[in-house]
Amino acid sequence: MDNIYLDNNATTKIDDRVFVAMRPYLTNHFAHPSSPHLLGTKIREKIEQARDSVAVLLGTSHPDEIVFISGGTESINTAIKGVLAALPTRNHVVTTKVEHISVLNVCLHEASRHRQITYLPVDREGKLDVDELRNSLTDATAIVSVMWANNETGIVFPIEQIGHIVKERGITFHVDAVQAVGRIPINLRNLSCIDLLSVSAH
Numbered sequence: 075m076d077n078i079y080l081d082n083n084a085t086t087k088i089d090d091r092v093f094v095a096m097r098p099y100l101t102n103h104f105a106h107p108s109s110p111h112l113l114g115t116k117i118r119e120k121i122e123q124a125r126d127s128v129a130v131l132l133g134t135s136h137p138d139e140i141v142f143i144s145g146g147t148e149s150i151n152t153a154i155k156g157v158l159a160a161l162p163t164r165n166h167v168v169t170t171k172v173e174h175i176s177v178l179n180v181c182l183h184e185a186s187r188h189r190q191i192t193y194l195p196v197d198r199e200g201k202l203d204v205d206e207l208r209n210s211l212t213d214a215t216a217i218v219s220v221m222w223a224n225n226e227t228g229i230v231f232p233i234e235q236i237g238h239i240v241k242e243r244g245i246t247f248h249v250d251a252v253q254a255v256g257r258i259p260i261n262l263r264n265l266s267c268i269d270l271l272s273v274s275a276h
Contacts, residue, residue, distance in 0.1 A: 083225035083253060085276045132271070133261030146252040147176040149272035150219070153248045154180050157217040157270075158189065161246075164216035166190045170202060173221055174250060181219075190214065200229035208239045217246045222254035230258065237267025246270065 105113035107121050129137035143149055169181055171193045181191045192210045196202050218240045223230045233249055240247040248270040254260065255273040262268060
């Protein structure tokens, strides 16, 4: 009996077109992109083309702000830990109870380091009360981290509305868009309220 896979929101099979496009760089074109020799500079050009493609996907005219790392979890950890490290006088993180485990785990870790974490609830339909989010912000809040789309409920949070509330207080706004990118239109040119955005190729 064949297995039926129903967890594509968690991760999915690589698209055949992606496999064909990537195969040369997994076999013959393997040079280090920071190397000054000919093969290295050619690989660097391909990486910059990929960066431009991601910028187009996200609707930003700043491809230099696209940073490639191993995946969504590392991106989320880098965002939250990085902001807390950069703002040592602020020790408060605001997130929600329904975030991906990668967000919840990094918040748990920071709580063990005496950071204050506020976990906002959602209602029975999975919606977030933006007034409750507004009221949770303090002068000690370093970062607000919320998901754009929930892979289990399908709920899409009102990112623009949340972002404006967060930016009014001068707080860094991080969005986990792993489940949003490629599924709903994203135009960062119109969302200057987002400081940090985590996405993933899968």
